[in-house]
Amino acid sequence: MKIFIDVNIFIDVMTKRNGWAESLRVVNLARSSREIDGSTSALTLPLIYFFRHRVVDEIQARKDAQAILKNIELVPLTQAIIARALVAVGADFEDNIQIASAELISVDHLITRNKKDFTASPVAVLTPDEWLKLPEVIALEAKLT
Numbered sequence: 001m002k003i004f005i006d007v008n009i010f011i012d013v014m015t016k017r018n019g020w021a022e023s024l025r026v027v028n029l030a031r032s033s034r035e036i037d038g039s040t041s042a043l044t045l046p047l048i049y050f051f052r053h054r055v056v057d058e059i060q061a062r063k064d065a066q067a068i069l070k071n072i073e074l075v076p077l078t079q080a081i082i083a084r085a086l087v088a089v090g091a092d093f094e095d096n097i098q099i100a101s102a103e104l105i106s107v108d109h110l111i112t113r114n115k116k117d118f119t120a121s122p123v124a125v126l127t128p129d130e131w132l133k134l135p136e137v138i139a140l141e142a143k144l145t
Contacts, residue, residue, distance in 0.1 A: 001136065002037045003030060004102035005072065006112035007044045007094075009128065011051060014064055019113065022128035025141070026111055031071040033140050039073040041081075041101040043094070075101040089120045099123065 005026065012023035030038025045065045053061035075081075077097070081104060085096035095114075099121045102110045110123045111131050118125040131137055 001035060001109075001140075002039070002105065002107040003131070004075075004098070004105070004107040004110045004123070005030060005038055005040045006098050006110065006114075007040070007047050008113045009111055010040070010044060010048055010068055012113060012128075014048070014052065019128065022132060023113070025132055026128045027072075029137070029141060029144070032144055035140055037073065038071070039075050039102075039105055039107065040068065041098055042074045042077040043097055043101075044068060045074070047094070075105055077101075080104075090117065092117050 003026075009023045009026055011017065012020040013027055027038075030036050045068060048068060049061050049065040052064045056064070081097060081100045084100040084103075085093055088096040088099065090096045090099065095117045098112075099110065099118060102121070102123045107123055109131055110118065110121060110125045111128055112118055112125060113127060115125050115127060126134075132141070
């Protein structure tokens with residue numbers, strides 16, 4: 001199973017926002033199950049750094065950005081992805097980059113907390129809670145416990 005993890009999932013975990021436990025389960029499953037290929041956009045790292053550096057020092061912001069790299073593949077931010085995102089119908093350019101990245105690598109699901117901004121996605125979009133309730137995900141999680 002291939003999943004694409006939106007930047008807001010990582011932000012949930014780092015800031016312990018409401019719903020962060022489900023986001024953490026998504027990230028941990030992507031990192032620990034050999035049956036799940038977890039990916040995120042290369043754009044995610046600078047975004048995490050930028051958001052974290054607003055509230056923590058330089059060293060911690062870099063550590064937080066580096067933490068994303070653990071067993072999560074980065075989809076390169078290419079000219080083709082940027083071009084596709086610029087002409088996409090979604091109102092948010094950053095979300096369009098996420099969608100174009102997920103589509104490029106043919107994921108099964110794009111996991112995000114803000115589904116409303118991904119309505120134009122050709123990729124199936126699920127919240128962490130929705131994804132964790134899929135029978136195949138429940139089975140994979142059970143194997144790891």
